[in-house]
Amino acid sequence: MSHGSSRVLRLDALARVEGETAVRLRLQEGEVVAAELRIYEPPRFFEAFLVGRGHTEPPDLTARICGICPVAYQMTACQAIEAACGITVDGPIAQLRRLLYYGEWIESQSLHIHLLHAPDFLGCADAVEVARGHRGALERGLRIKQAGNAVVEVLGGRPIHPVNVRIGGFHRAPARAELSPLAEQLRRARDEALETVRWVAGFDFPEASFDGEFLALHDPGRYAIASGEPAVLPAPESGGVPRGFPVTDFEHRVVEEQVPYSTALQSRLDGRPHLTGTLARYALNGRWLHPTAAEAARASGLGDPTAGVVCRNPYRSIVVRAVEVVHALEEALLIIEGYRPPERAHVTVPAREAVGCAATEAPRGLLYHRYALGPDGTVTGARIVPPTAQNQAAIEEDLRRQVGARLAQSPAEAGDEGLAALCERAVRNHDPCISCATHFLDLTVERE
Numbered sequence: 001m002s003h004g005s006s007r008v009l010r011l012d013a014l015a016r017v018e019g020e021t022a023v024r025l026r027l028q029e030g031e032v033v034a035a036e037l038r039i040y041e042p043p044r045f046f047e048a049f050l051v052g053r054g055h056t057e058p059p060d061l062t063a064r065i066c067g068i069c070p071v072a073y074q075m076t077a078c079q080a081i082e083a084a085c086g087i088t089v090d091g092p093i094a095q096l097r098r099l100l101y102y103g104e105w106i107e108s109q110s111l112h113i114h115l116l117h118a119p120d121f122l123g124c125a126d127a128v129e130v131a132r133g134h135r136g137a138l139e140r141g142l143r144i145k146q147a148g149n150a151v152v153e154v155l156g157g158r159p160i161h162p163v164n165v166r167i168g169g170f171h172r173a174p175a176r177a178e179l180s181p182l183a184e185q186l187r188r189a190r191d192e193a194l195e196t197v198r199w200v201a202g203f204d205f206p207e208a209s210f211d212g213e214f215l216a217l218h219d220p221g222r223y224a225i226a227s228g229e230p231a232v233l234p235a236p237e238s239g240g241v242p243r244g245f246p247v248t249d250f251e252h253r254v255v256e257e258q259v260p261y262s263t264a265l266q267s268r269l270d271g272r273p274h275l276t277g278t279l280a281r282y283a284l285n286g287r288w289l290h291p292t293a294a295e296a297a298r299a300s301g302l303g304d305p306t307a308g309v310v311c312r313n314p315y316r317s318i319v320v321r322a323v324e325v326v327h328a329l330e331e332a333l334l335i336i337e338g339y340r341p342p343e344r345a346h347v348t349v350p351a352r353e354a355v356g357c358a359a360t361e362a363p364r365g366l367l368y369h370r371y372a373l374g375p376d377g378t379v380t381g382a383r384i385v386p387p388t389a390q391n392q393a394a395i396e397e398d399l400r401r402q403v404g405a406r407l408a409q410s411p412a413e414a415g416d417e418g419l420a421a422l423c424e425r426a427v428r429n430h431d432p433c434i435s436c437a438t439h440f441l442d443l444t445v446e447r448e
Contacts, residue, residue, distance in 0.1 A: 021432075023399065023423045024261070026446040030407050035399040037392055037427070039264040047382040055081050055351050055377035056167055062369070062384065063161050068111070068433060071104040071152065072362035073369075073384075074165045075226055080369040081167050084356025085349045092342040093169040094226075096155060099179075099335045100162070101226055101360070102328040103151025106144060106189070107159075108363040109278075109321045109328075112431045113200065114141025117318045120425045121203035137199055140192045144325065147189035150182055151332060169346030179336045186336070190329040194296055197322040201300035205315040208402060211235055212273050212394060214280035215254070217361050218244050223285045223327055225361045232269065233283050233310070242284055247359050250368050254385065266392045267385060273393035276365030277430065282320045283310040293327035314398060314429035321431075351377025362387055364431050388432045395430050402426050 022038040046065055050058055058077040063070035075097060082089060089097070114137065115127040124130045131138050149159040154174060156162020164171050212235050219228025229247055234240035245253060254274075256265040268274070286305025289297065294305050300319050303309030311320055357370035365387030372381035406422055 021427075023427070024446075025399070025403060025419065025423070027403075027407070028447075030411070032400045032404045032407070035396050035403065036259075036261050037396050037399070039262045039392070047384055050371075050379050050382040053379050055085070055349075055371070055373050055379060058369075058371065058379065058382070059165050059167060060163075063165075065384075065386075066433060067160055068108050069104060069362045069364070070161045071100055071156070071165075072360060072367050074162065075101055076358050076360045076362075076367050076369045077371075078165065078167050079226070079358035079360065080356045080371050081373070082349055082356070083358055084354040084371055084373050085352055086354070087168065087347060087349045089169060089347060092173070092340060093346065095335050095339065096170060096173065096342075098226055099332055099339075100152060100155040100165070102332040102335075103148045103155065105225070105328040105363050106148030106325055106332070107152065108148075109325045110141050110145040110148065110193075110196075112363075113196065113318055113321050113325070114138055114145075116431070117321075117428055118200065118203075120428060121200075121318070137196070140196060144189045144192055144196065147182075147185045147329070150185055154178055154182060166346055168349040169342075169344075171345060173341050173345040175341060176339055179339055183333060183336050186329050186333050190292070190326065190333070193322065193325045193329055194292070197296045197300050197319065197326060200318050200322050203318070205313060208314055208398075208405075209312045210275055210279065210314055210394065210398060211237070211312065212275060212397065213269055214283045215269055215274045215276045215366055215390070216280040216284045217359060217366060218242060218284050221288060223281070223288045223290075223331075230359055230366060231284055232274075233280070236312070247357055247368070250357065250359065250385070251370070251383065254368070254390065256385065256389065262392070264389050264392060267390040268393055269390075273397050274390065275394040275430075276387050276390050278317050278320045278324060278363075278365075279311055279314070280365065281324070281361060283312075286310075289323070290327045290330040292330050293323050296326050297323045314426070317429055317431070351375075355381075357383075364388060364433050365391065386433070391430055391432065395427060395432065398426050398429070399423055 020040060024036040024038055026034040059074040062073040062077045065073050119126055119130050122130055152162060153159040157164040214233040217224035217228040218231030229244045230250060231242045231244040233242050254267050254269050256267050259266050287308060289305055297305050302311050302319060353373060353375040355372045359366050359368045367387060368385040370383040371379055374380050402422060403419060
């Protein structure tokens with residue numbers, strides 16, 4: 001549909017992006033003047049309705065923010081409230097938390113790789129079309145995902161929105177005999193995950209690079225997921241080394257702002273767009289991947305992560321995700337092998353008036369929670385900064401860069417249809433979780 005100098009193109013069926021969003025491009029004389037990721041779902045006000053709740057309630061309530069990554073919200077809420085109450089959870093309970101989190105990583109990353117992202121590289125519209133030509137690969141991905149689901153179900157009580165998590169630990173700790181049967185399923189999934197790494201490594205990857213700053217948790221000696229402090233890998237041209245900072249400084253470093261075209265707040269790190277998620281974790285922590293995962297990374301063409309090799313190509317994020325699945329499966333197997341049930345399933349977390357914050361690594365990136373508690377433990381304030389809100393500005397930068405390159409290199413392929421396909425791929429590279437709602441993209445191109 002055209003109106004004067006503006007052309008509007010509506011794509012009514014972009015599946016494979018979590019939630020409702022639109023992209024608006026404004027082009028002038030062959031240059032990208034503006035690229036906007038317009039998240040237009042209604043605000044959900046989770047932070048507001050947490051106020052007035054008891055300090056034991058946020059883990060269950062925030063899990064409902066996302067049906068794909070509920071464990072991430074539960075774990076981060078638990079750790080933030082425990083920090084406010086002066087409690088540290090360690091030992092077998094902390095190990096069980098990591099195992100539960102690995103289960104979510106396995107299921108979420110496998111979902112994205114096989115159902116949401118791979119179709120872009122295979123020339124398919126959706127997973128149904130993938131099944132026609134690559135049925136074995138798709139079924140392999142679903143089996144890997146089922147292994148992750150099984151872990152979450154055994155520890156969490158059900159595979160979606162677990163009910164066994166509480167502050168201080170779990171309502172009930174599994175017996176060793178309950179975890180042992182998971183091991184064989186995880187071993188089979190590990191072998192299939194290695195095959196998935198080989199499969200996605202053979203895709204055709206366009207040249208692209210994110211040259212901004214990476215942000216991820218950093219816990220020397222471990223590929224961080226539920227421990228460590230935020231750390232920044234500077235942009236390549238600065239030539240700097242990773243710099244950590246206390247999680248208590250997060251809101252001073254990562255500042256949210258409202259943009260007029262989106263219902264999601266945008267975050268900037270020290271005033272600049274940054275990227276969190278798979279590429280950032282791999283860049284900051286790759287040297288501590290499980291040896292099996294590190295070898296898979298080397299064989300896939302990503303380079304040697306133990307030598308600090310960094311991948312900045314967003315298209316290759318699908319390979320890094322596949323490597324992370326291998327890592328999660330191997331680490332889950334180690335936890336199960338060494339598991340001894342704790343004497344108690346949780347530690348007591350008495351209420352007190354305080355403020356606490358925490359960050360963990362959701363599959364899509366660093367997730368931050370802060371809670372202020374009154375004397376009786378009532379929540380008086382809450383702040384939640386999800387990965388996609390942090391990545392929104394970086395995704396827009398990526399859109400500007402990739403569309404600009406297409407306009408310069410291949411003007412004949414820069415029609416609305418070609419630009420729409422390019423934008424969809426660029427957004428999906430970052431696996432944004434806008435919400436667990438209807439999937440839709442409306443692309444507006446204005447040519448002047």
